[in-house]
Amino acid sequence: MSIVTHHDPKYISRGELALGGLRSLAPSLRYASLLTEDGFSVANVEGQEFDSDRFASMASSTQALADAVARELRLGDNExxxxxxxxxxxxxxxVEDHPLVLAALFTDKDTIxxxxTAARRTARRLNTLLMAK
Known part of the structure:
Protein backbone atom coordinates (compact mmCIF):
# COMPACT_ATOMS: atom_id res chain seq x y z
CA MET A 1 0.00 0.00 0.00
CA SER A 2 1.42 3.38 -0.96
CA ILE A 3 1.37 6.46 1.27
CA VAL A 4 -0.62 9.45 0.05
CA THR A 5 1.56 12.45 -0.76
CA HIS A 6 0.43 14.66 2.10
CA HIS A 7 1.29 11.93 4.65
CA ASP A 8 4.55 10.81 3.01
CA PRO A 9 7.52 11.59 5.32
CA LYS A 10 9.78 12.20 2.29
CA TYR A 11 7.50 14.90 0.90
CA ILE A 12 6.92 16.46 4.31
CA SER A 13 10.58 16.64 5.40
CA ARG A 14 11.94 17.79 2.05
CA GLY A 15 9.06 20.22 1.66
CA GLU A 16 9.85 21.77 5.04
CA LEU A 17 13.52 22.00 4.09
CA ALA A 18 12.80 23.75 0.79
CA LEU A 19 10.22 26.11 2.29
CA GLY A 20 12.65 27.00 5.06
CA GLY A 21 14.97 28.55 2.47
CA LEU A 22 12.24 30.69 0.92
CA ARG A 23 12.49 33.39 3.60
CA SER A 24 16.13 34.15 2.68
CA LEU A 25 15.11 34.63 -0.95
CA ALA A 26 12.15 36.89 -0.14
CA PRO A 27 12.16 38.60 3.27
CA SER A 28 8.55 39.75 2.84
CA LEU A 29 7.27 36.16 3.07
CA ARG A 30 4.28 35.92 5.43
CA TYR A 31 3.26 32.34 4.82
CA ALA A 32 4.10 29.49 2.47
CA SER A 33 2.49 26.13 1.90
CA LEU A 34 3.35 23.09 -0.12
CA LEU A 35 0.12 21.41 -1.11
CA THR A 36 -1.15 18.58 -3.24
CA GLU A 37 -3.02 19.40 -6.43
CA ASP A 38 -6.23 18.29 -4.74
CA GLY A 39 -5.78 20.71 -1.84
CA PHE A 40 -4.12 18.85 1.02
CA SER A 41 -1.40 20.65 2.99
CA VAL A 42 1.96 18.85 2.95
CA ALA A 43 4.20 21.38 4.72
CA ASN A 44 4.09 25.05 5.63
CA VAL A 45 6.23 27.78 7.15
CA GLU A 46 5.70 31.12 8.87
CA GLY A 47 2.50 32.76 10.04
CA GLN A 48 0.55 30.96 12.74
CA GLU A 49 -2.42 33.21 11.96
CA PHE A 50 -3.35 31.08 8.95
CA ASP A 51 -5.26 27.81 8.88
CA SER A 52 -3.00 25.58 6.77
CA ASP A 53 -5.86 23.42 5.52
CA ARG A 54 -7.95 26.41 4.48
CA PHE A 55 -5.00 28.10 2.77
CA ALA A 56 -4.21 24.88 0.87
CA SER A 57 -7.84 24.49 -0.17
CA MET A 58 -8.04 28.07 -1.49
CA ALA A 59 -4.72 27.72 -3.30
CA SER A 60 -5.82 24.44 -4.89
CA SER A 61 -9.07 25.99 -6.13
CA THR A 62 -7.22 29.01 -7.52
CA GLN A 63 -4.71 26.72 -9.25
CA ALA A 64 -7.48 24.60 -10.78
CA LEU A 65 -9.29 27.68 -12.09
CA ALA A 66 -6.11 29.13 -13.61
CA ASP A 67 -5.29 25.76 -15.21
CA ALA A 68 -8.80 25.61 -16.69
CA VAL A 69 -8.52 29.13 -18.13
CA ALA A 70 -5.16 28.32 -19.75
CA ARG A 71 -6.54 25.06 -21.15
CA GLU A 72 -9.82 26.53 -22.45
CA LEU A 73 -8.04 29.43 -24.13
CA ARG A 74 -5.43 27.06 -25.57
CA LEU A 75 -2.57 28.96 -23.96
CA GLY A 76 -0.52 25.89 -23.10
CA ASP A 77 0.41 24.76 -19.61
CA ASN A 78 -0.21 27.22 -16.80
CA GLU A 79 3.18 28.20 -15.37
CA VAL A 95 6.73 21.57 -8.50
CA GLU A 96 7.86 19.94 -11.72
CA ASP A 97 7.41 16.15 -11.98
CA HIS A 98 5.37 16.02 -8.75
CA PRO A 99 1.66 16.51 -7.94
CA LEU A 100 2.52 19.54 -5.80
CA VAL A 101 1.98 23.29 -5.78
CA LEU A 102 3.96 25.82 -3.79
CA ALA A 103 1.75 28.72 -2.67
CA ALA A 104 3.29 31.69 -0.87
CA LEU A 105 1.86 34.88 0.58
CA PHE A 106 4.08 37.97 0.52
CA THR A 107 3.61 41.47 1.88
CA ASP A 108 3.86 44.44 -0.45
CA LYS A 109 7.49 45.01 0.63
CA ASP A 110 8.86 42.88 -2.24
CA THR A 111 7.98 43.21 -5.89
CA ILE A 112 5.87 40.53 -7.52
CA THR A 117 11.59 34.34 -8.70
CA ALA A 118 11.90 33.17 -5.08
CA ALA A 119 8.94 30.79 -5.45
CA ARG A 120 10.29 29.35 -8.70
CA ARG A 121 13.74 28.79 -7.20
CA THR A 122 12.20 27.11 -4.18
CA ALA A 123 10.06 24.83 -6.37
CA ARG A 124 13.14 23.85 -8.41
CA ARG A 125 15.11 23.18 -5.23
CA LEU A 126 12.28 21.02 -3.91
CA ASN A 127 12.18 19.07 -7.16
CA THR A 128 15.92 18.40 -6.81
CA LEU A 129 15.50 17.33 -3.18
CA LEU A 130 12.64 14.98 -4.06
CA MET A 131 14.58 13.39 -6.94
CA ALA A 132 17.51 12.59 -4.62
CA LYS A 133 17.31 9.21 -2.93
Missing part, protein backbone atom coordinates in the same frame (compact mmCIF):
# COMPACT_ATOMS: atom_id res chain seq x y z
CA UNK A 80 2.18 30.17 -12.29
CA UNK A 81 -0.66 32.03 -10.59
CA UNK A 82 -0.46 35.47 -9.03
CA UNK A 83 -3.16 37.11 -6.94
CA UNK A 84 -2.15 40.72 -6.35
CA UNK A 85 -3.91 42.90 -3.80
CA UNK A 86 -3.35 46.19 -2.05
CA UNK A 87 -1.39 44.80 0.90
CA UNK A 88 0.43 41.89 -0.71
CA UNK A 89 0.29 39.05 -3.18
CA UNK A 90 0.06 35.29 -3.43
CA UNK A 91 2.34 33.46 -5.85
CA UNK A 92 1.74 29.83 -6.79
CA UNK A 93 4.01 27.58 -8.85
CA UNK A 94 3.93 23.88 -9.59
CA UNK A 113 8.85 39.68 -9.73
CA UNK A 114 11.13 39.05 -6.76
CA UNK A 115 8.46 36.93 -5.08
CA UNK A 116 7.86 34.92 -8.26
Missing amino acids: FVIVAAEQGHVVQVR GRSL
